[in-house]
Amino acid sequence: MRVIAGKFKGRKLVAPKGETRPTLDRTKETLFNILHNRLPQAIVLDLFAGSGQIGIECLSRGASRVVLCDNGRDAIVAIKQNFAQLKVDPELFCCHFADCIRRCVGTKFDIVFVDPPYLAGLYQQVFETLETCQSVADDGIVVCEHSAEVDLPQQFGGFCCYDTRKIGSVKFSFYQRSQA
Numbered sequence: 050m051r052v053i054a055g056k057f058k059g060r061k062l063v064a065p066k067g068e069t070r071p072t073l074d075r076t077k078e079t080l081f082n083i084l085h086n087r088l089p090q091a092i093v094l095d096l097f098a099g100s101g102q103i104g105i106e107c108l109s110r111g112a113s114r115v116v117l118c119d120n121g122r123d124a125i126v127a128i129k130q131n132f133a134q135l136k137v138d139p140e141l142f143c144c145h146f147a148d149c150i151r152r153c154v155g156t157k158f159d160i161v162f163v164d165p166p167y168l169a170g171l172y173q174q175v176f177e178t179l180e181t182c183q184s185v186a187d188d189g190i191v192v193c194e195h196s197a198e199v200d201l202p203q204q205f206g207g208f209c210c211y212d213t214r215k216i217g218s219v220k221f222s223f224y225q226r227s228q229a
Contacts, residue, residue: 050102053078055109062131064100065123072102072164072194076216080192081106083214083221084160087190088112091159094184096146096175101128101139103162108137116156118142118149146171147178157186164194176205176224191224 089111095104098117132139142149165171208224
């Protein structure tokens with residue numbers, strides 16, 4: 050696992066022990082090709098951050114701020130280790146995703162990455178919390194990673210899916226606020 054582009058390109062990253070599914074380089078490259086115009090100066094929230102590789106890739110490509118959240122001890126250790134080797138202090142919350150979102154009230158995120166354990170069924174709760182806390186910028190997006198075998202709903206509350214991309218064994222579903 051490595052950073053594939055930007056100022057940290059080529060840096061090797063460690064994955065947490067356990068059941069975390071690090072995003073493969075090919076998958077990550079496709080995802081960031083889709084998002085490249087949105088990243089410069091973006092404020093990013095990486096929920097269920099795992100190793101922190103998605104947040105690190107965002108910083109490497111010009112995001113101005115990245116907030117990471119995970120509640121697994123092994124994930125927190127890996128995130129801290131990965132950021133330390135980059136000599137960057139992570140803005141890291143070790144807590145339930147909803148607590149992290151509530152602690153960031155007042156911040157409007159341009160991009161929110163949601164990659165929970167696939168079988169946990171947390172997408173609806175994440176969208177409800179984002180909506181309640183008004184955490185997504187007006188033109189912001191929520192990117193959900195999920196199994197390629199699963200289709201997420203077209204709508205979560207006030208957010209509609211505008212694109213879905215299958216890359217190998219995963220899908221990314223992209224959501225924006227519905228236009229009234």
